Amino acid sequence: MKRLPNATVGHRSRHTHFSVLYAAVFTIVAIASAGSPLAAVAQDWNQWRGPNRDGIVSETQLPTKLKGNLKLLWQKSLSPSYSGPVVRDGRVFTTETIDKSTERVTAYDVESGDLIWTVQWAGAVKIPMFAASNGDWIRSTPVCSKNNLLVLGMRDVLVSLDPSTGDEQWRVDFPATIGTPLPMFGAVSSPLIDGDSVYIQTGGPLCKLSLADGTIQWKSLFDDGVENQGAFSSPTIATIASVRQLVVQTRDDLCGVDMESGDPLWKEPIESFRGMNILTPVVIGDRVFTSAHSGRAQMFEIDRDDTGQWTIDELWSQKTQAYMSSPIVIGKTIYLHAKNQRLVALSIDDGAIRWTSEPFGKYWSMIGSKDRFLALDESGELLLVAADDQEFKRIDQYKVAEDSWAHLAIDGNRLVIRDLSALKVFEFQQ
Template sequence: MLLDKTVRFSLAGCLLAQMLVSISLGSDWPQWRGPTRDGVAQGTAWPESLGEDVLKLSWRVELGPSYSGPIVVGDRVFTTETRDEQTEVASAYDRRTGKRLWEAEWPGSLTVPFFAASNGSWIRATPVANTDTLFVAGIRDVLVALDTQTGAQRWRLDFPAELGSEAPKFGCASSPLLDSDYLYAQMGGGFVKVHQQTGKVAWRVAPDGGGMSGGAFSSPYLTNDNGQRLAVVQTREALKGIDAETGDELWTQTIEAFRGMNILTPVLYDGKLFTSAHTGRSQLWRRDGDDPGRLQQVWSNKSQAYMSSPVVVGDHLYLHLRNQRIQCLDLKTGEEAWRTQPYGKYQSMAVLGDRILALDERGELLLFRANPETFEEIDRRPISEAETWAHIAVCGGQLFVRELHALAVYDWVQE
């Protein structure tokens, strides 16, 4: 089996106050797609309303543009921005008051190709943090480590300068992950393992050359494979399993997509891997019992994802499609349970129990039930007049939204 255990959704919760929810233990959102990197939130069930008397704006600060999702560790919120098209900035805010605690900056400028100009030339990847250090991937393939308390720079790793790799044409878009003493990132023309204390590269692998050196859009995922630490890496051309200790490639599977637009983060289900590609297909894969160096397709269908990574509840997957509809898939069979009317070009999804929050790029927040029988909209609400392409963070009774030019924080109110 690919995994020695499946992802569980009955996670320990946060304590809620009777009125405004207080910050509690286990209420962090420290990386891309949350604590377990799969969009699963922790805590007490969200109210079945998005009304302004239930989901209240706590504070909002104006910022330069960014596609990075906000992350939350302890009493701090971290976000990024690009200023004057030349400088990248990381900032820390008090999560209750919105007071800026510090900011750090470095040169960071790159112009994306003309046909992607509408996507902007600003910082893209979501940072990752522990209690000591914030790690930020800049648009020019530069990895910066900052002290979470002061913003002081601990180290800076410029991959093009140090490894001779090219800066990705569309900018660094893959969000790094942290595991024990090491940071893993699809940067530097490949997949790298970096010591988090020193910034020294332990190894770099580029299994398929062109696909990785073009700059990955997808973000890596770490799991266990019969006691072995495994990095699941989706390049622009293939899905790969990399030994997280040695960097050895354990298996590879070509994933076809238009111009290498393999964007979503693959998700895990019952020891198997799901992925879906722009102009490609949705597919579920498992390790081949006869040949452990390859994957075997469980099922495939014509559904095409675009940029949004899905969430899994029970035996069903909830996926936002390239045609802007939300689809529910039976993961056992690959059959469609239902699909909706269009809901924007993008949906950043988070799930808690049987409720899914989804924010589209137009600033509309949707709350619906994870019900495989039918699409069950609970509530919806416009919360931003600006674009909202960054992934939401939901933890400790709060919702964190990175608008294109602002950071807004909301509190759930409990009766």
């Protein structure tokens, strides 16, 4: 294990097995975002990957079967969006891009589908021809606290709205304000609220803003290389080595960042194809897991000594390559939808592949509990899968959409599905 000065890039050292000290650390509570600021409302899926940004809910929130158990409560026809719907205080919020020129945000009553408000503004990005099949509509998933709904548009403009009325509170145009380039594929990263602050990976640096008025408080992790601008990942918060910090993935590096100053605490280069580091980092105690397109699956242990020196230790590394789907962790197993379109169950302890499934779609969004998880692929197939570390067990499967790249959301006993042409809310019984 190599000691690292504060705010410097780490050097890997390889280990084949975990320390015995950490072998027992496998509870779901330790998975991610310790002390998450938005976790107080347990039933609200109010941000990217849910209340703790880890895709995990209690077992009472997931159905035990799908066929004959999902009832469509309501649906609304909409223009395209890749943004996941979010739910807060009985309202569901969704985005859309209209006629490749306008971005719209709409709030519905989650139970009845009644329209509460809708607002829109000019905003669009033309995606390069080689990536045109991925669409040119809004991508970032909003985040909603009690008094603020934050929406990041394709042109890297962050807008704060009143969740009750849709009234605009403030906006920050990052390219105009800090001189960063317009993201080639449109802004992707989903903003994060913590107390009175907002954290967002822009088309340039990681930024901290005031939630009250959008004032930029610091900028960090800026890379002058235009080719690598615009993070594909989204930040999370975790307590690692007793220090609460942001955990972020740039196009090149996995990083821990001081939340007050913006200073990098530790940094680790991540191998990938053209900077396609897309996963939200998964934090398990003092360990961080990630995987990348044309890279590797890697588990790191992060530590800090009494003098403030940080260390990064690569505990294991293996061949599984992720693509766009962030994994979930249940028990001592990482469930990762890989670039080869198969679900892979990886051992937390040593990275061993416990099993590999048959091929599915290109993208999965997953919500897990103690013993099972839901997975929605881009074709609209919803799967219910057992959290079994010995074999792939599909409990049930049901078609809920036609073309869905937005993250699945859940609100009590309701599933919220956003496909390219509609928002749908299903009700289920346990």
